[in-house]
Amino acid sequence: MPLTLTPVLDIPYIHAGDDLAEIILRAFERNKIELLDGDIVVVAQKIVSKAEGRLVDLKSITPSARAIELAEPTQKDARLVEIILRESNGVLRIRPGTIIVEHRQGFVCASAGVDHSNVGKAGWAPDDTTEAEDWVLLLPEDSDASALALRQRLEQASGARLGVLIIDSHGRAWRLGTVGVAIGVSGLTGLADLRGQPDLFGYQLRITQVGVADELAAAASLVMGQAAEGTPVVHVRGFPYPLREASLRELLRPKNEDLFR
Amino acid sequence: MPLTLTPVLDIPYIHAGDDLAEIILRAFERNKIELLDGDIVVVAQKIVSKAEGRLVDLKSITPSARAIELAEPTQKDARLVEIILRESNGVLRIRPGTIIVEHRQGFVCASAGVDHSNVGKAGWAPDDTTEAEDWVLLLPEDSDASALALRQRLEQASGARLGVLIIDSHGRAWRLGTVGVAIGVSGLTGLADLRGQPDLFGYQLRITQVGVADELAAAASLVMGQAAEGTPVVHVRGFPYPLREASLRELLRPKNEDLFR
Numbered sequence: 001m002p003l004t005l006t007p008v009l010d011i012p013y014i015h016a017g018d019d020l021a022e023i024i025l026r027a028f029e030r031n032k033i034e035l036l037d038g039d040i041v042v043v044a045q046k047i048v049s050k051a052e053g054r055l056v057d058l059k060s061i062t063p064s065a066r067a068i069e070l071a072e073p074t075q076k077d078a079r080l081v082e083i084i085l086r087e088s089n090g091v092l093r094i095r096p097g098t099i100i101v102e103h104r105q106g107f108v109c110a111s112a113g114v115d116h117s118n119v120g121k122a123g124w125a126p127d128d129t130t131e132a133e134d135w136v137l138l139l140p141e142d143s144d145a146s147a148l149a150l151r152q153r154l155e156q157a158s159g160a161r162l163g164v165l166i167i168d169s170h171g172r173a174w175r176l177g178t179v180g181v182a183i184g185v186s187g188l189t190g191l192a193d194l195r196g197q198p199d200l201f202g203y204q205l206r207i208t209q210v211g212v213a214d215e216l217a218a219a220a221s222l223v224m225g226q227a228a229e230g231t232p233v234v235h236v237r238g239f240p241y242p243l244r245e246a247s248l249r250e251l252l253r254p255k256n257e258d259l260f261r
Numbered sequence: 262m263p264l265t266l267t268p269v270l271d272i273p274y275i276h277a278g279d280d281l282a283e284i285i286l287r288a289f290e291r292n293k294i295e296l297l298d299g300d301i302v303v304v305a306q307k308i309v310s311k312a313e314g315r316l317v318d319l320k321s322i323t324p325s326a327r328a329i330e331l332a333e334p335t336q337k338d339a340r341l342v343e344i345i346l347r348e349s350n351g352v353l354r355i356r357p358g359t360i361i362v363e364h365r366q367g368f369v370c371a372s373a374g375v376d377h378s379n380v381g382k383a384g385w386a387p388d389d390t391t392e393a394e395d396w397v398l399l400l401p402e403d404s405d406a407s408a409l410a411l412r413q414r415l416e417q418a419s420g421a422r423l424g425v426l427i428i429d430s431h432g433r434a435w436r437l438g439t440v441g442v443a444i445g446v447s448g449l450t451g452l453a454d455l456r457g458q459p460d461l462f463g464y465q466l467r468i469t470q471v472g473v474a475d476e477l478a479a480a481a482s483l484v485m486g487q488a489a490e491g492t493p494v495v496h497v498r499g500f501p502y503p504l505r506e507a508s509l510r511e512l513l514r515p516k517n518e519d520l521f522r
Contacts, residue, residue: 003484006263093520100520108435169471173434173521174369176514177452177472179479181436191438210430211438212483218440219480222473222501223264240483253437259354259361260434260521 001238005042005223006033008233016053021153024233033235035158040188040239041150042220044232045139045168046115048146048184054138056083074099080114080136087112087138092261105143106252107183109170113139140166143184144248151186163188163243167217173260180221182213184248189213189241191250211251212241262499266303266484267294269494277314282414285494294496296419301449301500302411303481305493306400306429307376309407309445315399317344335360341375341397348373348399353522366404367513368444370431374400401427404445405509412447424449424504428478434521441482443474443509450474450502451511472512473502 008027014020024043028035035041058079063071067082074081075096085091088101092108103112115137140146143166151164166184171177182190190213220234255261269288275281285304289296296302319340324332328343335342336357346352349362353369364373376398401407404427412425427445432438443451451474481495516522 002265002267003480004263004265005480095520098520172472174514174519175442175472175475175512177470177475177512179472179476209438210482211433211436211440214436214438215440215479215483218476219264219266219483221471222476222480225501240486251436251438253435258435259356259359 001240003219003238003240004236005219006031006235006237007223007231008033008235009231011047011231011233014047014050016050016055018051020047020051021150021157024150025154025157027233028235031235035154035160035162035235036237037161038237038239038243039160040163040165040216040236040243041154042165042167042216042224042234042236043147043150044224045113045143045166045183046137047232048140048143048150048166049115049137052140052146054140055135056138058083058134058136070094070099080111080116083136083138084112084114087114103139105139105183106249107170107181109168113168113183139168139183144186145184147184147186161187161243163239165213165217165220167220169221180214180217180219180224182217182248182251185213185246185251188216188239188243188246190246190248192241213246214251262501264480264497264499264501266480267292267496267498268484268492269294269496270492272308272492272494275308275311275493277311277316279312281308281312282411282418285411286415286418288494289496292496296415296421296423296496297498298422299498299500299504300421301424301426301477301497301504302415303426303428303477303485303495303497304408304411305485306374306404306427306444307398308493309401309404309411309427310376310398313401313407315401316396317399319344319395319397331355331360341372341377344397344399345373345375348375364400366400366444367510368431368442370429374429374444400429400444405447406445408445408447422448422504424500426474426478426481428481430482441475441478441480441485443478443512446474446507446509446512449477449500449504449507451507451509453502474507474509474512 011027061079063078063082068078070081071078074094090102093100101112147164147166164186167180168183169178170181192210192212223234224231272288322340324339324343329339331342332339335355351363354361362373408425408427425447428441429444430439431442453471453473484495485492
């Protein structure tokens with residue numbers, strides 16, 4: 001069976017408080033895509049965060065001593081550094097322009113996923129006189145919970161057994177370019193455990209775990225593109241791993257087993 | 262346009278010296294998939310390496326002093342360590358069961374991609390009495406060159422303008438599970454450079470480079486699966502980035518810009 005990823009077009013601009021599930025369901029109707037058992041809906045973090053009102057006005061932030069200390073070597077606004085620190089369990093690396101942290105939710109990424117682009121002016125900040133440059137967008141409060149809540153709504157409306165994946169774009173050690181990664185997982189295999197499955201000749205496989213939710217996130221990221229918010233939702237049919245209860249946590253390497261902290 | 266990844270079924274077991282392009286072309290015919298302009302053919306490293314005869318008999322290897330020194334802390338056969346070192350520019354990390362290196366071809370991975378599983382006995386080693394356990398499979402000598410050669414053959418036969426991607430599965434810092442990554446790229450964008458493209462509100466994008474060949478590798482890896490060699494070739498239609506001359510090198514982060522060496 002082919003794996004098919006279809007962009008769900010014409011998702012409107014999302015505002016704080018919007019009913020994202022309803023907006024996505026209507027978009028599926030307009031795109032004439034029926035949700036069937038086994039389908040997966042992949043959603044860009046940005047529209048989840050916006051619907052959840054995860055905007056912060058930098059003018060409201062008083063940086064801590066630690067944030068002020070990190071502002072110079074990272075060449076970042078101390079108020080932005082303060083937000084990044086509040087969103088993080090710890091800092092892994094800094095250098096001019098870059099701060100790599102472990103996010104509260106356990107994954108490692110740049111700037112705790114705090115986003116300064118595409119925040120926009122009109123209809124976005126509480127009033128239109130607010131300068132967009134002063135606003136930043138945080139990741140969802142709890143991406144797994146957001147994925148679960150969205151999945152429940154989509155399943156109720158469609159009657160289908162679905163998976164929902166919330167994705168962001170992360171840079172990587174050793175390789176250039178961001179790739180899509182899972183930050184919230186509900187209803188689909190996150191980590192596929194192939195331990196004990198023999199290969200063609202009956203040897204035990206050595207590479208035993210596959211980050212299939214991250215592979216799907218990367219695939220969906222291709223379809224979403226990067227330059228605009230035009231395609232923040234992708235419909236997936238033919239995902240070749242079981243739909244089951246799942247969590248982002250299964251994809252996170254325990255700190256004490258990590259050689260690159 | 263949807264992105265569609267279709268497994269190319271019934272690829273036969275590959276032996277050293279096989280004409281891989283011819284085998285793939287025949288499999289496309291059997292699967293009734295026509296190659297059209299813009300299509301991409303993704304091929305698992307393993308069958309490229311096998312066709313190129315990149316098998317080594319451990320019994321033929323005399324380990325160096327350095328390999329013997331690394332065998333104990335990595336808990337690996339010193340002859341296998343010797344092969345890994347020969348395939349590498351340098352060692353990043355070791356621990357029991359694991360040796361992370363920079364491969365000759367520039368990417369960072371475990372064990373230099375040297376593979377002990379799925380090597381198999383029959384028809385594989387030079388004679389059937391050879392124990393498969395003594396044989397390991399190296400990556401292609403030059404994966405970019407292999408991708409280019411395969412692409413030229415497929416383009417000649419089909420008359421279509423194609424991309425060819427050779428992929429492997431790599432572990433990652435910070436996250437569990439392997440994901441498909443590009444190790445040889447020909448004819449499709451490797452790294453998409455979005456610098457200078459404004460977002461919806463005219464801000465300059467901050468995340469400027471996307472590892473699109475790696476995103477496609479991850480997508481294809483999903484379709485190939487991991488447990489067997491049944492599906493080492495995947496056909497891709499709808500890749501949303503330009504087909505152009507390319508190389509794996511565009512995806513490799515320069516050492517001096519890498520915070521996790």
